[in-house]
Amino acid sequence: MNNTCVLVTCPMFTYLEQELETRFNLFKLWDHSSSKAEFFNNYSSSIKAVVGNTKVGADAKLIDSLPNLEIVASYSVGLDKIDLDKCKQRGIKVTNTPDVLTDDVADLAIGLALAVLRKVCVCDQFVRSGNWINGDFGLATKFSGKSVGIVGLGRIGSAIAKRAEAFQCPISYHSRSKKPNTNYKYYLNIVDLAANCEILVVACALTEETHHIVNRKVIDALGPKGFLINIARGAHVDEPELVSALLEGRLGGAGLDVFENEPEPPEQLFALDNVVLVPHVGSDTGETSKAMADLVISNLEAHFKGKPLLTPVI
């Protein structure tokens, strides 16, 4: 397989790049950013695989420029950066990294909820700045028992629910259709879900339908005592509406791992103490990154050996 040409779209994980390099003829798209036309002229017809991630995937333009592309292996579970229709049309396989990152993302959702409600980061800063000498910190909000509403009850949504249940949080959810094997309360309408929970968690896939699923109406329904946790995609949320709701006190707080324009979250949030902002780290632990990388490699190896893909999407 050493002469099989694989294109990786952006820096994602050194271990992954190293492992790809030992097995394939690896091209790094960012090495050719100043001479893209020349690169594509010389190599586009040899590239059989693309490895993408949440930042740079495989859009129509890239797919069109690679006439012999056979497989897109995403170093992510989200597929919003891949033109799935184009891939279907061309018969290009697509794989992602489900399951191996479910725990990490669910852990982060709970970690963000606890950090926002109990003001963990604010308190840590309070101690480090020496302010505790001047008086005790104020009171925060209890997490146990708060009602949690989950948008999208897939692998990650279910893992979040299981964890929240251990804190006696009543669970409700919204998804395209009701799930048969669960006791959680279902809401057909996301506004109703938001109106009936205290912590709303976005955990669904980003598609045309779920773009800006958290809009002004949803934010209003969640209200000044409600909290939004987003560990999915920035584009799930109408970000300007979210920012003004937080600045005006119309929303109680937010824990955000994703933003519409990463790596530039809205700076108006930086001074707020009822938000926790983390830089898209949902699956960024040493353990999970390696597991994801191994899955990408295994999928590619399986494909080029004519064996069944491990985690095919199409």
Add this chain to the structure above:
Amino acid sequence: MESIGVLMVCPMNSYLEHELEKRFNLFRFWTVPEKSAFLATNKNSIRAVVGNSSAGADAELIEVLPKLEIVASFSVGLDKIDLAKCKEKGIRVTNTPDVLTDDVADLAIGLMLAVLRKLCESDRYVRSGKWKKGDYRLTTKFTGKKVGIIGLGRIGMAVAKRAEAFSCPISYYSRTEKPEIKYKYYPGVVELAANCDILVVACSLTEETLHIINREVIDALGPKGVLINVGRGPHVDEPELVSALVERRLGGAGLDVFEHEPEVPEELFGLDNLVLLPHVGSGTVETRQAMADLVIGNLEAHFLNKPLLTPVV
């Protein structure tokens, strides 16, 4: 009951103060400039003391209040109360168990997640604009890590129940093994520390548990281990902890309590593998109200000759 003197030893909660004032003759000890003069004047009217985790009723205070009948603590911990002296003098003691169990357990899990996933560090990273220059580094997965709990009382059990939802194998140390509990028991803290990834202090502070986390335990926990303290500062040999963290002999720590609150060792402030909190274990609006109501409930019961709600002694 308005003539009953109640001495509150330090500021703890305005709602509690107001409710006590409505019912009793409340003395705010911290506003008194000359404490000995105040006590000489008022000692015979003071029949109750309300303390908390910072200040309670030590032998000295108890001795100087001849009419003291009850000490109601705005805390579950009793380490600031001379229980032996209270027993000797027939003074009742109440605390605030159960109502704060969830909050403290929530905070323990919150600390674990914040330390392992570096939530505060990465929040600072975003707010400083550094994300524009590059991604934050990889952190450590929480799910599945082995959690060892010192003290499997109400709070310890609540921590265990939550950690189980993250598929964390649970083990514990306590004075005696609990045969009805399915978690793995270790007869010594060092052994427990050697066999877990995250060690949580959740026992009460007594003479026996003072510095229960010492150099040996810290060494056993090791450079990949994390210590979470939601007990009391004196549970930990703090200088040993500080040097272990500074020298990276211990992987990290989430601390809500310290030996000399509100002073925290400044050598810790520059470390990125820690989360430091100002003793906020039960610090939510909901729980402090419930604790205050329990203090009031106990005092009212006592002075109406009814059974105490949450007696200790």
